[in-house]
Every structure is written in structure tokens, then in C-alpha cells.
Amino acid sequence: MGEAKIELLRGTLDMLILKVVAMCPSHGYAIAQRLQQISKDFFQVHQGSLYPALHRLEDRGWLQAEWKNSETGREAKFYALTKKGRRQMDPEVVNWERLCDAVGQVLRAPEEES
Amino acid sequence: MGEAKIELLRGTLDMLILKVVAMCPSHGYAIAQRLQQISKDFFQVHQGSLYPALHRLEDRGWLQAEWKNSETGREAKFYALTKKGRRQMDPEVVNWERLCDAVGQVLRAPEEES
DNA sequence: GAGGATGCCTAGAAAGCCGACATATATACA
């Protein structure tokens, strides 16, 4: 029974992808791996979320794609952050931090009202 | 043009509602106000999000509703946290904190790779 | 040759949020 499936990404996936790509242009598979590594296995980016997100971000002009050879010598689609993507990402990060603060305010509010 | 509408709640609404109700059983309108106050106007809970969420949480047995008179002497539907709701909320809060940590790990990762 | 890792993709369903709308009462004010 039980089966308490926890949703992991909650609308942060786009921002996380932009950030990883800002660190270093990468292909989808590597982006997912890096997110999992950096987050110490908290994020498990499913391919059914990853690739639609990449196409979305490319459509919006935030990422630019180019086919290249990966480290293993195979064809892979490398995504790079565009200037437009940078202009999107920075405020999004600020907004995320404000969101965290706001949620923290609520969660840390005392349960007893005086 | 411009108009960068930022989505504020991102899947945290349920948890926030549970937390506010854990502080003090309240009706919907007051919950929205309190969230806005505590978060210093960062959260603006829209009615089209709030009431479906309350019904959802009640259907799942996490909240229990009761009609009472509000402070202004009008009929209002007061929601209280159930034991089941408590058992839902606590791990959700822990998970949220882990999510914040994980996102922070990514966002604070250096953009230059050595 | 079988399996696993690497790499890309899509389709369908479910869920959540928002904007807009509808409704009703109490209060304040002109």
C-alpha cells in the first residue's frame, strides 16, 4: 500500500537545467547525471521530464543546441546558455531564494499563537 | 511585451495550508491573508488555487471542515488539521528542506569547472 | 549474443495553478 511518491522537482527543473548549462555546455544525459551528483542523489531527473524541458527551453531561446561528439565519442546534442537564457535565469534564481525565505517564514512560524 | 509572470507557489501550497491550519484552525479567506502576511506579501494566494486546494486536502482526510461564525460574525468554513494531516505534513516539511538544500547545492556550484 | 550504459525521443495521463467569473452578506460612506 503506502506508496508515498514524493514529487521532487516542483517547477525548479528549468532553473536547474539553465544553471548546469551555465556551468558548462552539456548534453541532456550529462545534465541529468550532473544534477544527480551535485544534489547527492536527491534529484533523479526522468528522461520524460528532461527532454521536453530541454526542447521547451530551446524553443524559448534560452538554450541553443548543437550536435557534437561527447566525451565517449558519440553524437550528442550539446546545449549552451544564450544571453536571453542568462537574462531569464538570474531573476529566477533571485525569485527562488525569495520563495525559500517566504516558505521558511511560514514553516518556522510558531504553532502556538499568543 | 515584458510581462514576466512568475509562478509563486510551485507545489508548496498544500504544505503551507497545512502549516497555517496547524497553527490555528482557520477559514479559507483567513488562511490566504495569513500566508500573505507571514510571507510579507510574497505569497498572493488566488481563490482559484485556494479553494480547490482546501477541498483536495479535506477529501484526502488531512483537514476537517466545520461551519462556524468568523470573527466578523459571518458564516465561514473552518478547517482543522487531522492526525492524518499531521502525519502527512511533517515528512513533507522535511522533504521541502532537503529540496531546498539540493537546489542550493546546484545554484551555489561554481560556474567555472577546474 | 546478452546485458548494461550511453544517448535521443514521444505520447498519454494526471495534477496543480491561474484568470475569470458567479454569488452573497456586512459595513461604510455619500
Next chain:
DNA sequence: TGTATATATGTCGGCTTTCTAGGCATCCTC
């Protein structure tokens, strides 16, 4: 008296995002 505003609840349709579950292809190792 009439009107606007705050209080209070709700629905509906559309949009976006996510997940599950599949498909396809190559390369390497056993």
C-alpha cells in the same frame, strides 16, 4: 437610498509541468 468595498465561498476552462511507459540506436563488456 444607493454604491462601493471587504468579507467569504465556490466553479470552470485552459495552460503548464511532471511522470510513467514505451521506442530506438550505439557501444562496451562479459
